[in-house]
Amino acid sequence: xxxxxxxxxxxxxxxxEMAREAGARAAAGESIVRFDVGQPWVGAPAKAIEAVRAALxxxxxxxxxxxxxxxLREALATHYRERYGVEVAPARIAIAxxxxxxxxxxxxxxxxxxxxxxxxxPGYPPYRHILTALGMRAAIAEASVADRLQLTPDxxxxxxxxxxxxxxxxxxxxxxxxxxxxxxxxxxxAETARAxxxxxxxxxxxxxxTYGADATTALKADPDAIIVSSFSKYWAMTGWRVGWLVVPDxxxxxxxxxxxxxxxxxxxxxxxxALGALQATDECEARRAILAENRAALLAALPRLGFTxxxxxxxxxxxxxxxxxxSADSLSFCRRALAEAGVAxxxxxxxxxxxxxxxxxxxxxxxxxxxxxxxxxxxxxxxx
Ligand SMILES: Cc1ncc(COP(=O)(O)O)c(C=O)c1O
Numbered sequence: 045x046x047x048x049x050x051x052x053x054x055x056x057x058x059x060x061e062m063a064r065e066a067g068a069r070a071a072a073g074e075s076i077v078r079f080d081v082g083q084p085w086v087g088a089p090a091k092a093i094e095a096v097r098a099a100l101x102x103x104x105x106x107x108x109x110x111x112x113x114x115x116l117r118e119a120l121a122t123h124y125r126e127r128y129g130v131e132v133a134p135a136r137i138a139i140a141x142x143x144x145x146x147x148x149x150x151x152x153x154x155x156x157x158x159x160x161x162x163x164x165x166p167g168y169p170p171y172r173h174i175l176t177a178l179g180m181r182a183a184i185a186e187a188s189v190a191d192r193l194q195l196t197p198d199x200x201x202x203x204x205x206x207x208x209x210x211x212x213x214x215x216x217x218x219x220x221x222x223x224x225x226x227x228x229x230x231x232x233x234a235e236t237a238r239a240x241x242x243x244x245x246x247x248x249x250x251x252x253x254t255y256g257a258d259a260t261t262a263l264k265a266d267p268d269a270i271i272v273s274s275f276s277k278y279w280a281m282t283g284w285r286v287g288w289l290v291v292p293d294x295x296x297x298x299x300x301x302x303x304x305x306x307x308x309x310x311x312x313x314x315x316x317x318a319l320g321a322l323q324a325t326d327e328c329e330a331r332r333a334i335l336a337e338n339r340a341a342l343l344a345a346l347p348r349l350g351f352t353x354x355x356x357x358x359x360x361x362x363x364x365x366x367x368x369x370x371s372a373d374s375l376s377f378c379r380r381a382l383a384e385a386g387v388a389x390x391x392x393x394x395x396x397x398x399x400x401x402x403x404x405x406x407x408x409x410x411x412x413x414x415x416x417x418x419x420x421x422x423x424x425x426x427x428x
Contacts, residue, residue: 054173058394059405062378066388077418079406080378080388082219082362084280085414088317089327092281095320096313103316107309111300112139112288116315119322120288127251128261136290138299139310139318143249143274143287147174148306150270150289153298154243155180159210162203162242164195166364166395166403168219171247183209186398192223193355193364197236204240212237214262215247217254217359220395220405224358227260234266245270249287252278252328254359255336268292275314277360278328279321284314335361338408338415345419349426354403361409364392366402370426374401385425387418 062080070076087093099105111117117134124132140146147170155161157179163171164187172182183206185199195214203209214233216225225233230246237244246262246269262269274287291299303309321328342363346353351365371377374391381387392403408415 051177051179054176055169057169057173058375059169059390062382062388062390066382069382069386075386076382077387077414077421078410079408079418080390081409082407083276083282084331084361084409085411086280086331088281088284089279089321089324091324091327092279092284092317092321096317099313099316103312105312105316108139108312108315110303110307110309111296112137112310113312113315113319116319119319123322124261124263124290128264130261130263132263132290133293136293136296138289138291138296138303139315140287140289140303141285141307141310142276142282143247143272144170144174145285145307145310146272146274146287146289147171148178149299149302150245150272150291151175151178151180152302152306153291153295154245154270155210160203160207161211161213161245162195162200162209163213164193164199164218165398166193166220166392166400167213168215168247169394171213183207186396189354193221194218194223194225194229195233196229197232200233200236200240200242204242209240209242211245212240212242213245213247215249216259216262217250218247219250219360220362220390220392220403221355221364222250222357222360222362223355224254224257224259227264230260230262230265234262234269238266243268243270245272248273249277250360253332253335253361255339256358259359263290270295275318275321278332279318279324280328280331281314281317281321284317285311286314286318334412335409338410338412339363341412341415341419342406342408345423349419349422351404361407363406363408364395364403365406367404368402372401374404378404381422381425385421387421387425 271290275281350369392400
């Protein structure tokens, strides 16, 4: 019997499945609070839309260079200079179809079949699923609450003692926790990765969305680090599918050849929107202020809900909470919350297959009224 290739036998991205179910219920007329979705409640900034409106009818919007439009690559180089004080040549920047597309290019450019890439659990599930689909492997370290559920140099040494590692993948702020690595921690990870001969990949997609200290780029810890980022989160442009990679000089040729053959070009219209978005700092900062209020409201509600924070929520728009007081099975807890309280949340097993049954991820990238409603619904439901 015909069946899909074994490389396609990857686990589903449960957050997307929950989103589909919550979306279907909402479409059928149910009132659902969406604490599940990992995307802002608002769309692209006005300046992005204006840029697109101006381009429609004026431009043919054909392919751009495989690595992206020169204007956007230049603008991102300026972004690195202005935001972080780091010089990045535009030639080292590759535009991709979201951070997701950037990961595919990075993994293919860096690793051969069978490569082993170190990362922490809990972590963003597609990291390991993309690697599997590409015939590579995730080497997963169980991160501890004491380490804010982040990867440490000790983890790297332990993983490498079992079998050589070919790469190291970290995220700061991380999904599902929002926890950030300090600059010193990034330096230590970069040093250990270098000693083990493994390139460091840092997912910086949640940069801009921090509520205390600003995030610094891993390029400061390791100028050869591979940076993955995107317009999806800070600029609220998930559906536009535009992200980018920063790679060292010696990799850009490989990334370009892969991009030429895999995608020809990133979406042109989205790159025009992204250029506009880079001018929209005021609007994005106003949105961040709303996220900060939502975060504060949810954090204040946690004791009333009987949830405890599993790691500090420094950034992104998530809280990873321990639901041990209510359930030892986060998936059925989330299913019941959706059916009985009309609140969609993401089960922790998506992010950590062994310990995630105790955790639930709450996304607060919603309108403040919806956040307040969600808190009230959960409070009533959990008290019943
Ligand atoms: C940590 C992390 N990396 C990457 C992505 C993928 O983002 P994009 O929409 O840019 O493909 C996400 C999306 O939720 C994410 O949370």
